[in-house]
Amino acid sequence: MSITAKNIRNVAIVGHSGEGKTTLCEAILFNGGSIERMGRVENGTTVSDFDEQEIARKISVSLSVCYTEWKGVKLNLLDVPGFYDFESESNEAMRACGAALIVTGANATVTVGTEKAIGQCLRAKKPMVLFINSMDKENADYQGAIRALTEKYKTKIAPIQIPIMEGNKMTGIVNALTGKAFRFSSEGTKEIPVPEEYIGDLEKMQYALMEAAAENDDALLEKYFEEGALTREEIIHGIRKGIYNINIIPVLAGSALQNRGVINLMNELVKYLPEAAERGNLPAKDLKNDALIGISCDEDAPFAAQVFKTAVDPFVGKLNYLRVCRGTLRTGMTVLNTKTGEEERISAIYLVNGKKQTPVPELCAGDIGAVNKLNNTGTGDTLCDKDAPVLFDDIPFPKPVLSLAVYAKVRGTEDKVFSGLNRLSEEDKGFAVFKDPDTGETLAGGQGEVHLDIIQKKLKAKFGAEAELKAPAIAYKETIRSTAIAEGKHKKQTGGHGQYGHVKMRFEPTEKDFEFAEEVVGGTVPKNFIPAVEKGITECLAHGVLAGYPVTKMKAVLFDGSFHPVDSSEAAFKAAAELAFKEGMKNASPVLLEPLSRLRIMVPEQFVGDVMGDLNTRRGRILGMDSQDDMQIITAEAPKAEILTYATALRSMTQGRGRFSESFARYEQAPDYVVQNIVK
DSSP: OOOOOEEEEEEEEEETTSSSSHHHHHHHHTTTTTTSSSSOGTTOSSSOOOSSSHHHTTTSSSSSEEEEEEETTTEEEEEOOSGGGGHHHHHHHHHHEEEEEEEEEEESSOHHHHHHHHHHHHHTOOOOEEEEEEESSTOOOOOHHHHHHHHHGEEEEEOEEEEEEEETTTEEEEEETEEEEEEEEEEEEEEEEEGGGGHHHHHHHHHHHHHHHHOOOHHHHHHHHHHHHOOOHHHHHHHHHHHHHHSOOOEEOBBBTTBSSHHHHHHHHHHOOOOOSOOOOOEEETTTEEEEEEEEOOOOOOOOOOEEEEEETTTTTEEEEEEEEESSEEETOEEEETTTOOOEOOOOOOETTTTTTEESSSEETTTTEEEOOOOOOEEEEEEEETTTEEEEOOOOOOOOOOEEEEEEETTTTHHHHHHHHHHHHHHHHTOEEOOOOOOOEEEEEESSSSHHHHHOOOHHHHHHEEEEEEEOOOOOEEESOOOOEEEEEEEESSSSSOEEEEEEEEEEEEESSEEEEEEEOTTTSSSSGGGHHHHHHHTTTTSSSSOOBBBBBBEEEEEEEEETTTOOOOOHHHHHHHHHHHHHHHHHHHEEEEEEEEEEEEEEEGGHHHHHHHHTTTTEEEEEEEEEETTTEEEEEEEGOTTHHHHHHHHHHTOOOOEEEEEEEEEEEEEEEHHHHOOO
8 A cells, every 4th residue: 555644544552461452453454464373471472562572471671662553544553551660662652652542451440551551642743543352351341441531531431332231341442423223243243223221322422522622622611512512523523623632532442352342443543633733833944044843754855753662683683663753764865863863864764563564665754664783873862854954852860769789690790791781681671780989780670569570681681690688788888986196006027128108197087079188397207208198098998897887077187206217118008007007097986878768669658658767767758758649659768778778668558559759868877887897
């Protein structure tokens, strides 16, 4: 088929983990003729879950791209993981899609994943369609699901279907917009008269849809007030406008596993979701004129695209997934990466169905595809015509909330481990590898324990390297609380020249990290040996006397000493300074300092008590509370050692609804019992 932006729909399939997103994607691909038979998640045979870890765990762990054709329209599907640890994949999908298909279970609650998906779409201004899945299950409760959704999202929720139920099983649907009923059979859907018992519900639903349509168009509202009714075409127009403006979320139902209600869903996706050409102008920076402009989906304009995902494979190389925002991308073109300033040559363009890549000569505005062998291009980068340079906004990614120290499991494979992890961080923007400047450890930071475990296994599968993850070291420090005088005398006689160095020093607290001063009178310590004394003290700062942690906020003053005209040397005075340091620090009330983190925790109101109680058990201090929309923001401080796995605890306490950010606050004296445990 000839593809244009008018007949493309870019749809992200989002929702809670385990609600059947991948299975629904599989059913859509099967109905569209892209695959000959539906695979199953439990068998590891689906198109979009092809990674080893996805097959082993039976969950999606990374965003995958698929497409099919339906009624002359190309449906680009982005199957998004629903598990909490893979939020970055969802952010990538939001940048590439024009609308979202939210999959939720047929139960009387709004799951966390559904709540998060709707919230993200509202923030990103993405039109939505809700699909209530698993209507084939014994306890399926369609009406309960509608009630729960309506209670939370009020007038936005617009059911456009009534499931026909027989013996707790969905056997057909009544479409309120068309007024038609259909029965499912092994041959497909068959139109039937609307069953008697559903006529009352149908009339109520049609009345509600008429009101919703009128509220989304001033001309329709006027007509509705005057005549009290709208035609079916007018209702459809008003509903479509409401979806486009994100005032209406239509709700459909079915069973992805049984492929029931999916064809009807596909019809509605094609009919009601915005075309790629209708997507609002994308903001971008015009680099020639240093101005903010809107990029429209115009096929005849200069080329511009954004890379929304990168896949790394040691054998195949790097694959960059992109959405063409303007113009047409053709093989053989040389394009400019405005993020790096480098030019890249497009050697091949692919349409992607999971791991299957089909080469194509070009990709038009609005379409999604992939390119390979780009050396200097990564996720979020802009590729464009070098004569019309533009730069799209970066894709926002969550910062790591759980960091573990990473070591090579086998000695001598360090380079292999760390280069592999760095390659994986190109692919997964929710993961990062960085060095802790205080402890010197290399840390692997991710969104949770499952995330880091998957990274560890991917490292072994893709790069043949094994990493070990451990709890990171805490960057404790030592300091002194009082002033002490100390003497250090280094004296050795071993035949020939001896060694002699003698210093008297004062150690006192200071506000600076370290200060050295000298108050020597009468040359008791010659000037040329004073730098050796300072060097001796400076080298001692790396290991304090309590538990061997670095020393800070100390002033060392050299005020007296003695020397030998033959035996004194720089090495002797350095050794004398070390002796003075140990004695002086022991006598100057040494204490252990622990790093405190500042936390900004966002939780729904009902979890505030649990979160605050938990912070108290972690020696935390509440600094303040604020509210933002329907969330409470708690600002607190807690010792770094107590919050190493806080991400997991917060999710558990808040059913996955809580989130937090952490930053370094300051150092504070650790309580005695903490010091005793550390010294032990």
